[in-house]
Amino acid sequence: MNKKSLLNTPRRQALRGLAAVGVAVTGAFVPTRFAIGAPAKLKIGFMLPYSGTYAALGNNITDAFKMRVAELGNKLAGREIDYILLDDESAPPKAKDNAAKLILREKVDVLIGSVHSGVAMAMAQVARDEGTLTICPNAGADDLTRSMCAFNIFRSSFSSWQCGYPAGTVVLKDGFKKVVTITWNYPGGKENVQGFRDSFLAGGGQIVKDILLDFPSVEFQAHLTEIAAIKPDAVFTFFAGGGALKFINDYAAAGLQGKIPLYGVGFLTDGVYQKAGNAANGIKTTLHYSDALDTPKNKAFRTNFESRVKRAADVYAVQGYDAAEMLRIGLEAAKGDVGAQPTIVAALENATIESARGDFTLSKAHNPVQDIYLREIVNGMEKVLGVAHKALADPGTNCKITW
Numbered sequence: 001m002n003k004k005s006l007l008n009t010p011r012r013q014a015l016r017g018l019a020a021v022g023v024a025v026t027g028a029f030v031p032t033r034f035a036i037g038a039p040a041k042l043k044i045g046f047m048l049p050y051s052g053t054y055a056a057l058g059n060n061i062t063d064a065f066k067m068r069v070a071e072l073g074n075k076l077a078g079r080e081i082d083y084i085l086l087d088d089e090s091a092p093p094k095a096k097d098n099a100a101k102l103i104l105r106e107k108v109d110v111l112i113g114s115v116h117s118g119v120a121m122a123m124a125q126v127a128r129d130e131g132t133l134t135i136c137p138n139a140g141a142d143d144l145t146r147s148m149c150a151f152n153i154f155r156s157s158f159s160s161w162q163c164g165y166p167a168g169t170v171v172l173k174d175g176f177k178k179v180v181t182i183t184w185n186y187p188g189g190k191e192n193v194q195g196f197r198d199s200f201l202a203g204g205g206q207i208v209k210d211i212l213l214d215f216p217s218v219e220f221q222a223h224l225t226e227i228a229a230i231k232p233d234a235v236f237t238f239f240a241g242g243g244a245l246k247f248i249n250d251y252a253a254a255g256l257q258g259k260i261p262l263y264g265v266g267f268l269t270d271g272v273y274q275k276a277g278n279a280a281n282g283i284k285t286t287l288h289y290s291d292a293l294d295t296p297k298n299k300a301f302r303t304n305f306e307s308r309v310k311r312a313a314d315v316y317a318v319q320g321y322d323a324a325e326m327l328r329i330g331l332e333a334a335k336g337d338v339g340a341q342p343t344i345v346a347a348l349e350n351a352t353i354e355s356a357r358g359d360f361t362l363s364k365a366h367n368p369v370q371d372i373y374l375r376e377i378v379n380g381m382e383k384v385l386g387v388a389h390k391a392l393a394d395p396g397t398n399c400k401i402t403w
Contacts, residue, residue: 039078041080042076042079042080042109042110042331043082043084043107043108043110044081044083044084044111044112045085045086045103045110045111045113046083046084046085046113047088047098047099047111047112047113047114047119048085048086048087048088048113048114048115048137049114049115049116051087051089052216054090054115054240054241055241056271057115057138057240057241057271057316058087058115060271060316060317061115061137061138061319062085062320063305063311064305064313064321064324065324066324067304067308067321068321068325068328069081069324076324076328077328077335077336079331084106088114088115088119090115090119091116091119092121092122095119095121095123096123096125096126099123100126103126103127103130103132109132109133109338110132110338111123111132111135112134112135112136113134113136113137114138115138115316116139117139117140117141117187117188118186119139120136120138120139120141121139121143121144121148121187125148128150128152128153131152131341132152133330133338134152135155135156135326136153136154136157137316137319138319139188140160140162140163140188140191140192141187141191142160142187142397145396145399146365146397146399147397147398149399149400151341151345151401151402151403152341152345154362154366155367156323156368157288158368158370159367160191160192160194160265161191161395162367162368162370162393162394163192163195163266163288164191164192164194164197164286165195165196165199165389166286167195167196167263167264167285167286168197168198168200168202168205169199169203169388169389170374170388171196171200171205172204174234174284175233176205176233176234176261177204177205177233178205178206178207178208178232179205179208179232179234179236180207180208180209180211181193181207181211181235181236181237182213182235183211183212183238184212184213184238184243185214186215188238188240189239190212192238192265193210193238196265200236208230209227209230209232211223211226216243218242220246224250224251225254227256227260228254228255231260232260233261234262234263235251235256235260236264237264238267238268239264240267241267241271241272244267245272245276248268248269248273248279248283249276253279258282262282262284263283263285265285265287266285266288266289266315266373267315268283269283269285269377269382270291270314270316273377273380277380283376284374284375284376284385285374285375285376286372286374286375286389287372287373287375288360288368288371289315289356289357290382290384291312291313292375292381292384293358297354297355298357301313301356305317315357318355318357321355321356322355322357325354326351326353329351329353330343330347332347334347348362348366349362349364353368357370363394363396365394365399365401366401367393369391369392369393370391370392371389371390371392372388373385373387374386374387
């Protein structure tokens, strides 16, 4: 397979040149499969985990995306859809090859991915070089919409910093000053903890120990024994998927539940608290969504998703659904022509996306500007305690979008 970058193809040069002088670029300037004749099927590549610890996340993202398209008559802006699914195995070393396979061999028009932050960063390098319209439906790697930001890359989810940042203030307000953090040693984990750290330390808190585990290790017992010996005021953590479920159960089994309060980013409980049962009670988390949001939009979304796939909706499903809605907004503005990227970009940058999480907009770095909720598991159910931070935007540090 030829992996040579397409950055210097006539099409990319034309887009850059016209954008530089302020000319509205459309498919008419640069012929595409859409512009040449009858609308071809829109090829959407999914680069998501369909095996391993994050498999459930990948499946919910995919199914919710397809649900939104089904609501639109299985078309986007008049174009039928050809879905191409690739299991990225949450394996960063394979990410560039997998992205190249979808973009260069399968010639997808749009790329949807991924869950694992390390995978998403490698994937984004290829997508940015090739100019492929990309929507990230989960991975929170901060740099994806900071130093790695690009005109063609959007996020329907969050930045890791964005989810962790409000939690520091929450823990301080609850009266806890000394905290142990524990997470996986990969970008998603470390950046969520960094968000927490920024607000917690600024408010006078002290982090007495940072514990990092190799991804995707779920051998928690020795670390929980250490936490019990340290006796911090509270623990802050980031885990997700199967790893989160095991951590919750192990935390309770170690006798720490009810003795050392457990806080985390919402992925700690999302999609797993039902299976954890009583072990999840008392956990407080911050996130841009809650199962328990009492709004017509959220209730309808959850009912429709469960009816369609026979599983409960979660934040991953919301992000997948919203990725499809964002694509709809962009493509309808471009009348179905994925080659009219400046039109698509402008439409998304000026859009308000109606979502089960609550309406949100996109920053100039293409990251959601959204409310972050404070949630708690009470008697086996998720409860919204309030908004931890209203319309929180990621700083977008070092983002410079050029065509």
